[in-house]
Amino acid sequence: xxxxxxxxxxxxxxxxxxxxxxxxxxxxxxxxxxxxxxxxxxxxxxxxxxxxxxxxxxxxxxxxxxxxxxxxxxxxxxxxxxxxxxxxxxxxxxxxxxxxxxxxxxxxxxxxxxxxxxxxxxxxxxxxxxxxxxxxxxxxxxxxxxxxxxxxxxxxxxxxxxxxxxxxxxxxxxxxxxxxxxxxxxxxxxxxxxxxxxxxxxxxxxxxxxxxxxxxxxxxxxxxxxxxxxxxxxxxxxxxxxxxxxxxxxxxxxxxxxxxxxxxxxxxxxxxxxxxxxxxxxxxxxxxxxxxxxxxxxxxxxxxxxxxxxxxxxxxxxxxxxxxxxxxxxxxxxxxxxxxxxxxxxxxxxxxxxxxxxxxxxxxxxxxxxxxxxxxxxxxxxxxxxxxxxxxxxxxxxxxxxxxxxxxxxxxxxxxxxxxxxxxxxxxxxxxxxxxxxxxxxxxxxxxxxxxxxxxxxxxxxxxxxxxxxxxxxxx
Amino acid sequence: xxxxxxxxxxxxxxxxxxxxxxxxxxxxxxxxxxxxxxxxxxxxxxxxxxxxxxxxxxxxxxxxxxxxxxxxxxxxxxxxxxxxxxxxxxxxxxxxxxxxxxxxxxxxxxxxxxxxxxxxxxxxxxxxxxxxxxxxxxxxxxxxxxxxxxxxxxxxxxxxxxxxxxxxxxxxxxxxxxxxxxxxxxxxxxxxxxxxxxxxxxxxxxxxxxxxxxxxxxxxxxxxxxxxxxxxxxxxxxxxxxxxxxxxxxxxxxxxxxxxxxxxxxxxxxxxxxxxxxxxxxxxxxxxxxxxxxxxxxxxxxxxxxxxxxxxxxxxxxxxxxxxxxxxxxxxxxxxxxxxxxxxxxxxxxxxxxxxxxxxxxxxxxxxxxxxxxxxxxxxxxxxxxxxxxxxxxxxxxxxxxxxxxxxxxxxxxxxxxxxxxxxxxxxxxxxxxxxxxxxxxxxxxxxxxxxxxxxxxxxxxxxxxxxxxxxxxxxxxxxxx
Ligand SMILES: [Zn+2]
Numbered sequence: 001x002x003x004x005x006x007x008x009x010x011x012x013x014x015x016x017x018x019x020x021x022x023x024x025x026x027x028x029x030x031x032x033x034x035x036x037x038x039x040x041x042x043x044x045x046x047x048x049x050x051x052x053x054x055x056x057x058x059x060x061x062x063x064x065x066x067x068x069x070x071x072x073x074x075x076x077x078x079x080x081x082x083x084x085x086x087x088x089x090x091x092x093x094x095x096x097x098x099x100x101x102x103x104x105x106x107x108x109x110x111x112x113x114x115x116x117x118x119x120x121x122x123x124x125x126x127x128x129x130x131x132x133x134x135x136x137x138x139x140x141x142x143x144x145x146x147x148x149x150x151x152x153x154x155x156x157x158x159x160x161x162x163x164x165x166x167x168x169x170x171x172x173x174x175x176x177x178x179x180x181x182x183x184x185x186x187x188x189x190x191x192x193x194x195x196x197x198x199x200x201x202x203x204x205x206x207x208x209x210x211x212x213x214x215x216x217x218x219x220x221x222x223x224x225x226x227x228x229x230x231x232x233x234x235x236x237x238x239x240x241x242x243x244x245x246x247x248x249x250x251x252x253x254x255x256x257x258x259x260x261x262x263x264x265x266x267x268x269x270x271x272x273x274x275x276x277x278x279x280x281x282x283x284x285x286x287x288x289x290x291x292x293x294x295x296x297x298x299x300x301x302x303x304x305x306x307x308x309x310x311x312x313x314x315x316x317x318x319x320x321x322x323x324x325x326x327x328x329x330x331x332x333x334x335x336x337x338x339x340x341x342x343x344x345x346x347x348x349x350x351x352x353x354x355x356x357x358x359x360x361x362x363x364x365x366x367x368x369x370x371x372x373x374x375x376x377x378x379x380x381x382x383x384x385x386x387x388x389x390x391x392x393x394x395x396x397x398x399x400x401x402x403x404x405x406x407x408x409x410x411x412x413x414x415x416x417x418x419x420x421x422x423x424x425x426x427x428x429x430x431x432x433x434x435x436x437x438x439x440x441x442x443x444x445x446x447x448x449x450x451x452x453x454x455x456x457x458x459x460x461x462x463x464x465x466x467x468x469x470x471x472x473x474x475x476x
Numbered sequence: 477x478x479x480x481x482x483x484x485x486x487x488x489x490x491x492x493x494x495x496x497x498x499x500x501x502x503x504x505x506x507x508x509x510x511x512x513x514x515x516x517x518x519x520x521x522x523x524x525x526x527x528x529x530x531x532x533x534x535x536x537x538x539x540x541x542x543x544x545x546x547x548x549x550x551x552x553x554x555x556x557x558x559x560x561x562x563x564x565x566x567x568x569x570x571x572x573x574x575x576x577x578x579x580x581x582x583x584x585x586x587x588x589x590x591x592x593x594x595x596x597x598x599x600x601x602x603x604x605x606x607x608x609x610x611x612x613x614x615x616x617x618x619x620x621x622x623x624x625x626x627x628x629x630x631x632x633x634x635x636x637x638x639x640x641x642x643x644x645x646x647x648x649x650x651x652x653x654x655x656x657x658x659x660x661x662x663x664x665x666x667x668x669x670x671x672x673x674x675x676x677x678x679x680x681x682x683x684x685x686x687x688x689x690x691x692x693x694x695x696x697x698x699x700x701x702x703x704x705x706x707x708x709x710x711x712x713x714x715x716x717x718x719x720x721x722x723x724x725x726x727x728x729x730x731x732x733x734x735x736x737x738x739x740x741x742x743x744x745x746x747x748x749x750x751x752x753x754x755x756x757x758x759x760x761x762x763x764x765x766x767x768x769x770x771x772x773x774x775x776x777x778x779x780x781x782x783x784x785x786x787x788x789x790x791x792x793x794x795x796x797x798x799x800x801x802x803x804x805x806x807x808x809x810x811x812x813x814x815x816x817x818x819x820x821x822x823x824x825x826x827x828x829x830x831x832x833x834x835x836x837x838x839x840x841x842x843x844x845x846x847x848x849x850x851x852x853x854x855x856x857x858x859x860x861x862x863x864x865x866x867x868x869x870x871x872x873x874x875x876x877x878x879x880x881x882x883x884x885x886x887x888x889x890x891x892x893x894x895x896x897x898x899x900x901x902x903x904x905x906x907x908x909x910x911x912x913x914x915x916x917x918x919x920x921x922x923x924x925x926x927x928x929x930x931x932x933x934x935x936x937x938x939x940x941x942x943x944x945x946x947x948x949x950x951x952x953x954x955x956x957x958x
Binding site: 082090095102205234318320327364 | 516519520525527528529556558560562567616751757758
């Protein structure tokens with residue numbers, strides 16, 4: 001049995017009770033991952049022996065009677081999150097053989113609770129949104145239809161059934177977008193919920209680790225473990241972490257939902273996506289939910305704003321890739337030449353365009369005309385969203401305006417980035433957001449139709465999870 | 477000939493005396509083997525730990541801001557200054573660009589008995605860089621070496637207003653700054669070791685003009701003396717150019733200590749565009765009033781306050797007060813001597829001539845000297861009471877300086893104590909008078925010189941230890957009555 005239908009908690013229980021042997025289970029996970037890797041290219045530096053070794057280690061731990069709520073639950077880790085035992089490449093040639101000296105705090109917590117690290121997820125170079133089409137290790141295929149992109153290995157691994165959940169980062173919405181492309185759940189918690197120590201991030205003011213899973217209960221299980229203050233991360237919050245597992249059992253009462261006025265007035269919005277979202281919203285009304293349209297002015301500038309800020313931060317954050325101390329080093333005659341060669345050959349042309357964009361808009365007169373204006377717009381977007389969420393429990397919008405793009409279609413790392421049109425606002429405001437998959441009843445081409453995105457109040461992941469569970473169990 | 481006014485502003489960097497670096501736990505000790513005091517944070521490794529602010533460094537900087545009369549920022553924030561250089565591991569330097577720790581302060585210099593305030597524009601905290609070494613020039617060097625031990629060491633930058641008018645004022649400003657920072661105990665300010673570095677912005681303008689002339693930035697001055705010499709040279713260079721009708725090229729110039737000249741530096745990276753923005757990894761840290769008050773309370777009496785107090789309380793001339801407050805240790809030494817011997821000017825004279833003469837000759841500071849303040853006080857007491865002569869005291873002092881011994885012990889050992897006991901002296905005088913009847917007769921017949929001869933004989937008899945005043949008095953009384 002693959003564990004495909006079991007929740008993480010149920011799987012862990014059957015392992016603890018001995019109904020499922022860990023070594024046997026490990027072989028099964030290894031087989032599923034190997035198959036998924038060969039079909040969809042979702043992992044980097046994949047080695048089935050790593051899974052065998054890890055499950056043997058866990059078997060010893062289970063035998064010792066330790067409290068392991070995630071015993072044997074297989075998970076995938078996006079390859080910009082550090083572990084001591086595996087390489088961390090960020091999908092870049094620059095770090096193709098890089099082994100970090102530190103381990104991510106969230107990963108450490110998951111391992112302590114018995115979770116089984118299966119493999120590192122393939123990803124766009126440094127997580128910079130190109131819809132899973134800009135990895136040094138090749139494009140990521142969508143398990144629902146391999147001609148289309150899977151967005152990220154972390155999402156595709158969950159969709160393929162190889163793992164129960166994934167831990168990945170979300171910059172301007174990449175985690176949510178990939179989950180929507182693959183038809184699975186994706187949750188980006190409030191900025192500061194999960195320690196950022198151990199991430200190789202490119203947009204530190206927005207980037208936040210989150211969870212991708214097939215079932216809401218698995219989101220809750222993983223979230224309960226990875227959240228919490230980390231003294232090593234001054235941006236992490238000391239805000240109390242509730243037991244999400246218990247909280248999602250409560251049904252939400254009369255959730256007030258806001259829908260931005262003219263949410264569907266976007267040329268890039270595909271008709272199918274629009275119709276599916278509109279139909280769902282109709283069904284929600286009256287059923288636990290009240291729905292109102294609210295005028296949002298700045299929300300629509302979020303993706304442009306986020307692109308600018310994240311480009312400047314990426315330009316700065318990736319300045320340490322100079323070939324001096326680690327990673328790829330270009331052949332060169334002298335120091336300046338070494339920088340140039342290292343960065344010319346180590347980064348992809350898409351990434352270089354993005355970094356150049358960041359360098360440009362933070363220099364000379366553009367500093368005031370673009371970068372500072374973007375910073376001001378960010379405050380306006382944040383204030384507007386927070387004000388709206390004083391009166392409503394949730395804001396709903398599509399996750400991505402379109403279905404998973406075809407592989408081989410053009411990538412635009414620059415503006416306008418319509419993929420982030422609906423996701424960027426929550427990133428800029430640091431608010432929690434969850435994407436819920438809408439499956440196509442007619443199964444045209446096998447691709448999921450869309451994701452419904454729920455944006456919540458700061459620290460209120462609870463409502464997002466409760467609504468997600470309600471949709472999952474009763475409404476769809 | 478046209479008269480010019482010199483306008484100088486100084487940018488001073490000092491390394492703070494914290495045990496660890498600004499954002500990680502690495503040691504800041506000087507002189508370790510290259511790249512042994514490093515970690516993922518200060519090496520800028522991907523996925524390394526996040527920067528965690530060293531509160532002591534922040535506290536030291538606030539202390540300096542208060543001591544330099546600055547307004548302290550209510551929020552401690554850090555920004556990224558982005559540029560590429562091999563000695564900068566992250567590709568950006570964490571600094572306080574938008575909100576410096578302190579602004580709008582001043583310090584006072586004293587020159588020829590006059591005081592002058594030099595404005596401090598701002599004072600901020602930042603990370604030091606690593607150290608790069610090439611063989612000659614960066615382009616032609618076959619390879620370059622880099623040591624990251626210094627990368628991330630807390631560095632405080634103090635930027636003065638262009639209020640300095642001469643090389644001498646620059647030297648005095650720098651000296652006063654060092655004195656204050658040493659009083660606070662937050663930096664050792666050793667220019668030779670690089671824990672204090674100084675760049676000077678220098679320009680000239682016609683006397684009476686309020687506009688600033690074109691300036692050059694002078695670097696590579698590694699001692700107080702080279703700051704003075706470098707500025708003197710650069711001012712003269714600019715004056716010559718201006719007098720010949722040419723104009724100054726704004727540029728960075730290097731002071732060449734060996735040749736005694738400044739020369740234009742070949743610019744490597746011309747990048748004034750640092751693209752500064754707040755570092756997202758370091759949230760603002762509130763500087764609350766309580767914290768500032770507790771730091772304020774920990775500040776010792778500063779050199780200027782001490783200087784004015786010494787003049788007021790001890791009636792010292794300004795020059796003495798300036799010298800004695802030059803270091804906190806010397807001022808403390810002076811005041812400790814005073815507790816034993818309350819003659820402020822006499823003590824000052826002894827310290828400024830004898831003690832400082834010996835310290836300079838030995839090339840050591842007051843803290844390394846063996847002589848104790850209490851003992852110097854005791855010695856001066858003995859002189860005051862007439863138990864030893866001033867001349868003897870100097871030789872006792874020599875011994876005290878060399879060995880750190882108690883003056884009374886030295887006097888005893890060397891048999892130097894003055895004989896002031898009247899009974900003892902009476903016997904000696906009688907013996908001498910009996911042995912020299914001719915001189916006694918000469919005295920009575922009006923030859924006053926005979927008295928001097930007799931005193932000399934007594935001193936000879938006592939190996940110079942007899943109290944001369946007492947001998948004179950007793951001898952005269954005895955002769956008159958005989
Ligand atoms: Zn370090």
